[in-house]
Amino acid sequence: MVSRNRSQVKDHLGSKVLNHPELRNTKATEYMSHEEKYRYNLSRATAMLKLIDEEGMDVNEISKVMSHTVSGFTTPDGNPLAVHQVMFVPTLMNQADDDQVSRWLGDVFNGTIVGTYAQTELSHGTFVRGLRTTATYDPASRTFDLHTPDVSAAKWWPGGLGTTANHAVVMAQLYTDGQPRGIHPFMVAIRDRETHRPLPGITVGEIGPKLGQNTLNNGYLLFDHVKVPRENMLMRNARVNEDGSYTKPSHQKASYGTMVFTRVAIALDTVDALQIAATIAARYSIVRRQGEPRDDGQEPQIIDYQTQQLKVLPHIAACYVLRASTARLWEHHTHVTSEVRGGDTALLPELHATACCLKALVTQDCSEAIEALRLSCGGHGYMTASRLPALYAYATAGATYEGENTVLLLQTARYLVKQAGGSHAPPAAGSAVTYLSRPADDTPFAVGSPAAYVAAVGRVARGRVTEVAAALQADRQTMPEADAWNQSLVQLVAAALAHGRYFVVREFAEVVSQQSSSRAIQQMLQLLFSVYLAHAVSRAEGDFITYGGLTPSDIRLNRRHLLRLLAELRPHMIPLTDAFDLPDRLINSTLGAWDGDVYRRMFEQASHSPLNTDEVPASFHQAMLRSKL
Numbered sequence: 101m102v103s104r105n106r107s108q109v110k111d112h113l114g115s116k117v118l119n120h121p122e123l124r125n126t127k128a129t130e131y132m133s134h135e136e137k138y139r140y141n142l143s144r145a146t147a148m149l150k151l152i153d154e155e156g157m158d159v160n161e162i163s164k165v166m167s168h169t170v171s172g173f174t175t176p177d178g179n180p181l182a183v184h185q186v187m188f189v190p191t192l193m194n195q196a197d198d199d200q201v202s203r204w205l206g207d208v209f210n211g212t213i214v215g216t217y218a219q220t221e222l223s224h225g226t227f228v229r230g231l232r233t234t235a236t237y238d239p240a241s242r243t244f245d246l247h248t249p250d251v252s253a254a255k256w257w258p259g260g261l262g263t264t265a266n267h268a269v270v271m272a273q274l275y276t277d278g279q280p281r282g283i284h285p286f287m288v289a290i291r292d293r294e295t296h297r298p299l300p301g302i303t304v305g306e307i308g309p310k311l312g313q314n315t316l317n318n319g320y321l322l323f324d325h326v327k328v329p330r331e332n333m334l335m336r337n338a339r340v341n342e343d344g345s346y347t348k349p350s351h352q353k354a355s356y357g358t359m360v361f362t363r364v365a366i367a368l369d370t371v372d373a374l375q376i377a378a379t380i381a382a383r384y385s386i387v388r389r390q391g392e393p394r395d396d397g398q399e400p401q402i403i404d405y406q407t408q409q410l411k412v413l414p415h416i417a418a419c420y421v422l423r424a425s426t427a428r429l430w431e432h433h434t435h436v437t438s439e440v441r442g443g444d445t446a447l448l449p450e451l452h453a454t455a456c457c458l459k460a461l462v463t464q465d466c467s468e469a470i471e472a473l474r475l476s477c478g479g480h481g482y483m484t485a486s487r488l489p490a491l492y493a494y495a496t497a498g499a500t501y502e503g504e505n506t507v508l509l510l511q512t513a514r515y516l517v518k519q520a521g522g523s524h525a526p527p528a529a530g531s532a533v534t535y536l537s538r539p540a541d542d543t544p545f546a547v548g549s550p551a552a553y554v555a556a557v558g559r560v561a562r563g564r565v566t567e568v569a570a571a572l573q574a575d576r577q578t579m580p581e582a583d584a585w586n587q588s589l590v591q592l593v594a595a596a597l598a599h600g601r602y603f604v605v606r607e608f609a610e611v612v613s614q615q616s617s618s619r620a621i622q623q624m625l626q627l628l629f630s631v632y633l634a635h636a637v638s639r640a641e642g643d644f645i646t647y648g649g650l651t652p653s654d655i656r657l658n659r660r661h662l663l664r665l666l667a668e669l670r671p672h673m674i675p676l677t678d679a680f681d682l683p684d685r686l687i688n689s690t691l692g693a694w695d696g697d698v699y700r701r702m703f704e705q706a707s708h709s710p711l712n713t714d715e716v717p718a719s720f721h722q723a724m725l726r727s728k729l
């Protein structure tokens with residue numbers, strides 16, 4: 101099948117989904133029970149899977165059509181098959197050897213095998229090397245013995261595990277010849293394919309309600325000496341031979357590949373949630389009028405308050421900037437993955453560092469932005485029907501899953517300080533860290549010059565990284581490594597974020613310079629970029645003075661500049677959010693519909709409250725009158 105680009109996939113699938121007989125009619129799920137919500141979301145997730153199958157999409161396309169724009173419509177409370185599609189299938193494709201792929205993939209694609217990715221345990225999520233589920237190889241029976249030593253080592257969190265999956269890729273400590281070999285992936289049947297009952301030795305269930313995404317169907321899983329055939333260890337990278345001899349992988353972290361992929365996907369996808377939130381807040385800010393009437397006799401539109409412009413407009417600019425840089429990361433990931441499959445792992449360390457840093461930066465920025473956008477809608481933004489709470493719950497989950505953000509930023513920082521200290525292999529041509537080994541870009545700062553801002557962002561990144569690398573180096577002379585590292589944690593995280601910001605703005609600068617189809621589009625991209633840059637400086641003024649070469653007077657000028665830019669952007673706000681091309685049914689918000697008919701929609705949604713069915717609900721008689729209040 102010819103590969104489609106991201107927006108074509110969306111357009112194509114968007115209309116297919118919206119018109120699909122099993123998907124086009126939606127129900128409000130707010131008043132459903134936990135079980136009813138699960139059933140509703142699961143049946144829609146299954147219909148979606150069938151549609152993907154009918155369309156014959158490849159893995160790359162499937163992950164794109166799993167985007168929150170579409171999946172927020174198909175499975176509004178979380179997709180119980182998300183981890184199957186985004187992690188289980190890619191793990192098989194990339195970590196199973198060719199024989200294993202041909203053994204399992206038919207059943208995966210015909211829906212007989214439904215899987216999850218079971219890594220995190222009750223007591224260990226971040227520190228993967230500390231996982232305690234064991235897989236001990238027995239050459240006599242040619243099986244692995246999978247075992248959970250105690251309840252704290254129970255798998256806890258895997259999506260779809262609760263009641264949906266019948267298989268799991270289980271990440272476990274491998275033992276062969278009595279030796280620990282580290283964490284490896286195993287394909288394990290957990291439920292009977294026919295009856296769906298847990299298989300002998302397996303304890304499995306759902307973990308309970310969460311802040312959001314309640315039908316992701318997160319589960320727990322324990323093994324009581326479950327026997328798994330040798331052929332079920334995923335063997336594209338490391339191998340265990342029949343006699344128990346062990347062959348190491350070509351890269352020590354080869355089995356962590358799924359995590360790199362999912363981090364890239366999450367970074368890309370969280371921008372979808374921001375686009376939806378920005379569209380809702382922009383439309384509402386036009387419709388909502390409140391305050392002393394102006395000369396025309398009308399109360400002002402809230403967007404004309406300068407404070408409201410600051411709450412809304414920088415996040416629209418962020419949608420454009422973050423979309424472009426995460427899309428570039430996606431392309432880079434595709435390239436590096438094919439190199440790694442060919443045996444060349446040279447680009448993997450930097451891909452890992454960049455994926456960690458962008459996943460963290462984007463989920464942090466997007467969750468903060470969505471919360472700001474929710475607040476910009478006043479009381480009505482607090483209502484579920486605005487969709488803003490659910491969008492926040494989605495984005496903030498991304499700050500924790502697939503590597504907690506602080507921990508991921510520390511991975512990036514580890515790479516950066518090694519690069520700054522020259523103790524890592526030198527970066528390849530086109531690497532994102534070459535700036536660390538070059539003299540600082542001394543382009544003088546000038547308000548209004550994007551190039552000067554980008555140079556300043558680069559000086560902040562360079563300054564942050566080299567400063568913390570030097571501090572770490574000095575501390576290493578006087579204290580153990582772990583203490584020296586701990587002494588610098590806060591500065592390391594700041595350095596990684598500064599590096600991420602530099603990556604993002606450089607990528608967007610390139611997008612703007614390469615855009616040649618229309619002068620008007622280029623001017624608009626430049627305006628969006630200027631807003632993003634001025635806002636970035638205003639959020640980290642101390643850094644720009646300390647490392648970026650800005651003076652207090654530059655900072656004052658930048659504050660005024662930002663407000664002027666916002667006023668300039670304001671007339672374009674609606675076209676810029678309309679350009680995200682989100683149909684009302686995908687936005688699904690009382691506040692964010694295209695026609696702006698907010699108040700009618702709010703009343704309409706209130707009519708669905710079960711408490712409005714009877715004039716006096718039965719609960720009043722049952723609870724209040726009986727309690728003699």
Ligand SMILES: CC(C)(COP(=O)(O)OP(=O)(O)OC[C@H]1O[C@@H](n2cnc3c(N)ncnc32)[C@H](O)[C@@H]1OP(=O)(O)O)[C@@H](O)C(=O)NCCC(=O)NCCSC(=O)CCCCCCCCCCCCCCC(=O)O
Binds near residue numbers: 183220362448
């Ligand atoms: C990395 C760790 C934090 C630490 O690991 P270690 O302790 O083992 O390593 P060290 O710190 O000692 O480092 C050693 C060495 O290895 C390098 N390293 C580490 N990791 C990697 C890697 N992955 N690849 C390459 N190299 C790596 C490291 O840099 C060091 O190198 P040097 O020695 O040279 O310095 C690790 O323990 C860890 O990763 N922890 C985090 C755990 C984690 O992430 N868990 C995830 C569990 S699964 C999960 O959470 C699933 C959530 C999914 C929810 C649903 C998803 C839905 C999303 C929808 C997306 C839709 C897609 C649509 C896309 C679109 O929109 O288009």
Ligand SMILES: Cc1cc2nc3c(=O)[nH]c(=O)nc-3n(C[C@H](O)[C@H](O)[C@H](O)COP(=O)(O)OP(=O)(O)OC[C@H]3O[C@@H](n4cnc5c(N)ncnc54)[C@H](O)[C@@H]3O)c2cc1C
Binds near residue numbers: 506
């Ligand atoms: C909605 C959701 C879905 C999930 N789906 C899955 C799934 O499908 N499969 C799966 O296997 N897992 C899944 N997870 C689990 C998830 O991957 C982990 O929760 C995540 O990796 C964070 O690990 P943790 O819970 O151990 O956090 P912790 O590491 O316990 O974090 C707690 C605090 O400790 C700090 N901390 C920990 N270590 C360090 C360190 N070395 N240095 C500095 N600070 C540190 C963190 O920064 C954080 O502030 C899911 C989680 C959620 C919320």
